[in-house]
Amino acid sequence: MAVEIDLSGRVALVTGGSRGLGRADALALARAGADVAIADIQLESDESGDADRYGALAQAARAQGIVYTEATVDEIRALGRHALALKCDVTDRGQVDAAVAAVADELGRVDILVNNAGTLDHVAQLGDQSPELWERDLRVNLTGAFNCAQAVWEGMRARGWGRVVNMASVAGTLGGFGQASYSTTKAGLIGLTRTLALEGGRSGITCNAIVPGIIGTEAFGFGNAAMNERMIRRTAFRRPGQPEDVANAIVFLCSDLASYITGVALNVSGGIELFTF
Numbered sequence: 001m002a003v004e005i006d007l008s009g010r011v012a013l014v015t016g017g018s019r020g021l022g023r024a025d026a027l028a029l030a031r032a033g034a035d036v037a038i039a040d041i042q043l044e045s046d047e048s049g050d051a052d053r054y055g056a057l058a059q060a061a062r063a064q065g066i067v068y069t070e071a072t073v074d075e076i077r078a079l080g081r082h083a084l085a086l087k088c089d090v091t092d093r094g095q096v097d098a099a100v101a102a103v104a105d106e107l108g109r110v111d112i113l114v115n116n117a118g119t120l121d122h123v124a125q126l127g128d129q130s131p132e133l134w135e136r137d138l139r140v141n142l143t144g145a146f147n148c149a150q151a152v153w154e155g156m157r158a159r160g161w162g163r164v165v166n167m168a169s170v171a172g173t174l175g176g177f178g179q180a181s182y183s184t185t186k187a188g189l190i191g192l193t194r195t196l197a198l199e200g201g202r203s204g205i206t207c208n209a210i211v212p213g214i215i216g217t218e219a220f221g222f223g224n225a226a227m228n229e230r231m232i233r234r235t236a237f238r239r240p241g242q243p244e245d246v247a248n249a250i251v252f253l254c255s256d257l258a259s260y261i262t263g264v265a266l267n268v269s270g271g272i273e274l275f276t277f
């Protein structure tokens with residue numbers, strides 16, 4: 001018997017899809033049949049410079065032209081799906097509500113939410129962690145996911161079907177050296193995931209977390225080379241994963257094949273959490 005994943009008729013909202021994992025998730029969901037909206041602080045056509053205040057990675061991405069939000073939407077449309085690029089800061093509840101309303105207007109509703117937007121550029125041991133970046137990381141990684149989930153929740157409940165996927169990290173399950181704020185937010189996302197799984201269970205909504213290890217995105221490339229090398233060495237596969245490894249897991253979790261799976265924190269990590277020597 002062939003096993004098929006068919007998301008046609010579903011509408012997905014992916015946050016933080018200007019590059020990296022979010023972009024790969026959006027494309028994979030579209031290839032599986034879904035219409036897709038991408039919400040990000042960075043759009044190619046946005047010349048306001050707003051994104052520069054979001055930190056070093058956003059500035060570097062803009063300076064180096066690594067912003068593909070609208071290009072990804074064009075790719076999705078070329079697949080024959082409907083798609084939408086939205087400028088949205090997930091920390092701002094008003095912008096999130098406006099983005100969800102725009103998706104409802106243009107694409108009908110939100111059936112699938114992928115809380116992928118995240119900050120990866122705050123690396124310092126505890127004494128040198130920046131209080132401002134600590135607050136930013138909590139706001140983007142945790143409050144942003146809460147904002148988006150709350151904004152789509154009642155619609156999913158009313159329709160009796162929904163999928164929420166939160167992007168955690170092995171930094172949240174194992175800890176991350178020099179990543180106090182980041183690992184704290186990623187651990188917190190697993191708590192949010194399990195709570196939404198419990199609360200959504202009677203309404204046909206599943207909520208799961210992906211726990212990526214080291215994935216070769218642009219953000220990984222911006223990281224500390226020695227640290228990256230150490231993380232690859234402790235990965236059982238001895239190589240970084242590809243964005244598609246994460247995207248494939250998300251497509252599965254968003255399909256009806258995964259309708260009895262909820263509250264899971266799924267490692268997509270090449271075995272980095274396994275004891276290796």
Ligand SMILES: NC(=O)c1ccc[n+]([C@@H]2O[C@H](COP(=O)([O-])OP(=O)(O)OC[C@H]3O[C@@H](n4cnc5c(N)ncnc54)[C@H](O)[C@@H]3O)[C@@H](O)[C@H]2O)c1
Binds near residue numbers: 169214218
């Ligand atoms: N790459 C990895 O190895 C890895 C490992 C574990 C977890 N993750 C998680 O996966 C997700 C994506 O990682 P990535 O490597 O693609 O990183 P990335 O920095 O390339 O992507 C993050 C995206 O989020 C967007 N964003 C940042 N702040 C935002 C805000 N306030 N509102 C809306 N969008 C915002 C950025 O513009 C960018 O498009 C993140 O949540 C990250 O923590 C990545």
